[in-house]
Amino acid sequence: MKFYITTPIYYVNDVPHIGHFYTTIAADIMARWKRLNGFDVYFLTGTDEHGSKIAEAAKVKGKKPQEFCDEMSVKFRQTWKLLNISNDDFIRTTEQRHFVAVENIVRILFDKGLIFKKKYEGMYCIGCEKFLAKKDLDEGGYCPFHKIKPILQSEENYFFRLSSFQGALLERITDVSHEEHIDIQPEERRNEIVGKLKLGLEDISFSRSTVEWGISLPFDKSQTVYVWTDALINYITAVGYSKDETKFKNYWPVDVHLMAKDILWFHSVIWPAVLMGAQLPLPKTIYSHGFFTLNGSKMSKSLGNVIYPQELVGNYGVDAARYLIVALIPFGLDGNISWQGLTLKYNTDLANNLGNLISRTLKMAEKNFNLKIPQAFLNLELAKNVEKKLKETFISNMNNLQLHKAAEDLQDAITLVNIQIETDVPWKLAKTNKNKLAACIYSYLQAIDVVAIHLLSFMPNIAEKIWQITGASGNINDVARKYFINGVIPKDGFSVSGRDLQGPKILFPRIL
Ligand SMILES: [Zn+2]
DSSP, X not given: OEEEEEEEEEETTSOOOHHHHHHHXXXXXXXXXHHHTTOEEEEEEEEEOOSHHHHHHXXXXXXXXXXXXXXXXXXXXXXXXXXXXXXXXXXXXXSHHHHHHHHHHHHHHHHTTOEEEXXXXXXXXXXXTEEEOGGGSOTTSOOTTTOSOOEEEEEEEEEEOGGGGHHHXXXXXXXXXXXXXXXXXXXXXXHHHHHHHHTOOOOEEOEESSXXXXXXXXXXXXXXXOHHHHHHTHHHHTTTTTTOHHHHHHHOSOSEEEEEGGGHHIIIIIHHHHHHHTTOOOOSEEEEEOOEEETTEEOOTTTTOOOOHHHHHHHHOHHHHHXXXXXXXXXXXXXXXXXXXXXXXXXXXIIIIIIHHXXXXXXXXXXXXXXXXXXXXXXXXXHHHHHHHHHHHHHHHXXXXXXXXXXXXXXXXXXXXXXXXXXHOHHHHHHHOHHHHHHHHHHHHHHHHHHHHHHTTTOHHHHHHHHHHTTBOSOHHHHHHHHHHHOSOOTTOSBOTTOBOOSOSOSSOOOO
16 A cells, blocks of 8 residues: 655745744654555655746845755755655756656647647736736735735736636535545635635646746747646656656555645646646645744744744754644644743643653662563553553544644543553552562553554654663564554563663653
């Protein structure tokens, strides 16, 4: 079974910020989760490098567009490396493999009569990289997103017959039994798309004559492919379209396109129409998440309140940063964050709940058994309760990208173990019944191991550390894969009697 998941390719006019971070972490968690479940995963991210906005930005810096893109693209790759993103591929739209794919698609659409030449005059926003209608502008005649005045442009362009796909798109989006059903999530966003689709579709500009920084049309070298179409095609380029037929057949269609809601229209209408035009299979799921506000206000460069991933990592560490951002915001909805909120969540979930569980267990083992896993009767009841608790909802929440709920499930499981410790009052057993104390600690360790396995997609490094701390045997990734495929705790448990408990006693220092 394969699983192909994508983030959007990010526009290189900006360095990675919290928005890029959120989408990419969510995709990474899914990719890791599916790998653990035995899927052959292809996880794609990359950079979108063409268009007049990029050419402008390069010019401002006194650089050639390619040079500028090379530098900016590296920043994304470095950031993803810092955040332990496990992408299988990183595509750049300035790569040769992408030129070939775009040219092929464009030629097919042209040959089918889906692209035609037309004179067009309109207000073009360089920020949006598209023509805006009068109704799209604010009172002053400015683009509401970019606060700049669109320029009146008249040019002869090639147009794509998007209008001819209205019926076919509506059918595929609304009919769940359609064999090419496109599942747009969340539901409210899908309803918006359907509502807009029902109003009808206009043919759209497919090329630009004034933009040089792009891919030329194979049948008219005076025009370049519209940057949006160019970008969308990356999703098939990366899995071998027009280069590696076997790879393409294996991974396409994509299982999940992930993105923020502002680019959902491009992905759920224009992209499927292009694919239909080229007679290629359609995406299975298109999932959009919301926007962030910081302390209730929109994040923007001009307000100077944009959060960068490096800051989150600096404050909380890589794994905690990964966890916090998905745990705090309901996936699919808009979310407000604040530094206080992040720190509170860190202290509650990580320092007090998970961190405390690990450190109190270690302390007992240190005091009474010299940091060795005691020889004791193996009781897996607590581990099985934790497992049962997680099986109820964690798995379906993960599979449905309800990552914030899955994070809650993890916390509930951790709480379950903490409550058991409160009930056992093991520190009292130290004097009265050391055998029972040994058995208690041994059972906590097994339960912690179950938690670690489920934590692995969110916090890969921390989960591995916990695995070491509890003296569990084998590589956690291998054990987890076996566990998720077989679905049962091995009869001997995970942590092994006699092994040393090693590693930091405090995984998450409290932040004041
Ligand atoms: Zn704009």
